[in-house]
Amino acid sequence: xxxxxxxxxxxxxxxxxxxxxxxxxxxxxxxxxxxxxxxxxxxxxxxxxxxxx
Amino acid sequence: xxxxxxxxxxxxxxxxxxxxxxxxxxxxxxxxxxxxxxxxxxxxxxxxxxxxxxxxxxxxxxxxxxxxxxxxxxxxxxxxxxxxxxxxxxxxxxxxxxxxxxxxxxxxxxxxxxxxxxxxxxxxxxxxxxxxxxxxxxxxxxxxxxxxxxxxxxxxxxxxxxxxxxxxxxxxxxxxxxxxx
Numbered sequence: 269x270x271x272x273x274x275x276x277x278x279x280x281x282x283x284x285x286x287x288x289x290x291x292x293x294x295x296x297x298x299x300x301x302x303x304x305x306x307x308x309x310x311x312x313x314x315x316x317x318x319x320x321x
Numbered sequence: 322x323x324x325x326x327x328x329x330x331x332x333x334x335x336x337x338x339x340x341x342x343x344x345x346x347x348x349x350x351x352x353x354x355x356x357x358x359x360x361x362x363x364x365x366x367x368x369x370x371x372x373x374x375x376x377x378x379x380x381x382x383x384x385x386x387x388x389x390x391x392x393x394x395x396x397x398x399x400x401x402x403x404x405x406x407x408x409x410x411x412x413x414x415x416x417x418x419x420x421x422x423x424x425x426x427x428x429x430x431x432x433x434x435x436x437x438x439x440x441x442x443x444x445x446x447x448x449x450x451x452x453x454x455x456x457x458x459x460x461x462x463x464x465x466x467x468x469x470x471x472x473x474x475x476x477x478x479x480x481x482x483x484x485x486x487x488x489x490x491x492x493x494x495x496x497x498x499x500x501x502x
Contacts, residue, residue, distance in 0.1 A: 275463045282354060283429035292360035292367060296382060298406040300445070301396050308394045308441050309386055311473065311490055317392070317439060318471045318479035320494055 354423040355379075363434045364393075366427040367400070372414030379420065380406045381427045383440070392439040392492075393431070397424055408445050421456035425464075432495050443490035450489060457491065458484050469494040 272280065355368040366381040382396040398408030414420075428440055444450035457470060461482065464470070471479040472488030479492060 273463070273466050276467050279426065279463065280429055283426050284433070286357050286359050286366070286426065286430045288361050289358035289367070290361060292358060292365050293362070296365060296380070296406060298382060298396060298398075300398070300406070300408050301382065301384060301394075304396055304408070304443070304445070305384060305386065305394055308443060308490075309388060311443070311477070312386065312389055312392060312441070315473060315477045315479055317389070318469075318492060318494075320469055320496075 353419075354426050355419065357423060357427060357430075359427070359430055363431050366430070368423055370412060370414045370416055370420055372412075372416045374412055374414045377412050377414060379423075381424055382406065383431055386441075389439075391435075391437060392441050393435070395424075395428070395440050395442045408449075417452065418456065418459065421453070422460070425456075425460060428493060436495050436497075438494075440493040441490065442493070447489075451487075453491060454488060457482060467496055469496060 355370065357366050357368045359366050364383045368379050370377040370379050378400040380398060380400050383393040384396065386392050386394060396406070396408060398406045399410045399412060400406050431440070432438070442453055444453055454472075461470070461484065470482040471492040472482045472486060473490040473492075474480050474486065474488060480486075482488070482491070
C-alpha cells in the first residue's frame with residue numbers, strides 16, 4: 269500500500285466520504301460537452317498521451 | 322501595456338473594495354470543500370456554491386473519449402433552471418478556490434472506480450484555463466506525490482506541470498493504481 273502525505277490522505281478520506289445519490293443516475297443533456305469533446309479529441313490526436321513510469 | 326502604477330491607482334480609487342476582496346479570498350482559502358453527491362457510476366457529481374450571489378447548483382461530468390476510452394474529459398459548470406449544464410456562466414460567488422478544491426475532490430472519487438484513467442481538463446476560454454492552472458499551482462504540493470499532472474505546452478507536447486509555464490490543457494493520472502486509504 270502506498271504511503272500518502274498527510275494532507276493527501278485527508279483529502280482522500282474526504283473523497284471517500286462522498287455519498288451516492290441515485291437521482292443523479294439519469295443521463296445529463298449538456299450540449300456544450302459535444303464541442304468540448306471535439307476539441308479534446310483533436311488535441312489528443314495531435315499530442316497523444318504522455319508516457320508514465 | 323500595463324502601467325506600473327495601475328495597481329496603486331485601483332487601490333486609491335477603490336480601497337474598501339480591495340480590502341473586501343482580499344478578506345473574501347482569505348476566508349475562501351480557509352473553508353473546506355463543498356458537500357458533494359455522486360451518481361453511482363461516479364461520472365456525475367453535484368454540489369452547491371454559496372456566496373454573495375446565492376446558492377448555485379454546480380455539476381461535474383466525466384465523459385470518456387471514443388478514441389481513447391481510458392481518457393475522460395472533465396466538464397464543469399452551473400445547472401440552470403432548465404436542468405441543462407452550462408460551462409460558460411461566470412457566477413462570481415467569491416468562492417473559486419473552494420470550488421476548484423471541490424472539483425479536485427470529485428477527481429479523487431472518480432479514481433475509485435477508474436484508477437488507471439487519465440482525466441483531461443481544458444477551460445472553455447483561456448481565462449478559465451488560467452484559473453485551472455492557478456488552482457493546480459495552489460494544490461501542487463498537496464498532490465504531486467500521488468498524481469501525475471501534465472500541462473499541454475505550446476508545441477502540443479505534454480510535460481510535467483511546472484508552475485511558471487502557460488498551458489492550454491491538463492492531464493491527470495494517478496501514480497499508484499489503487500487509492501487505498
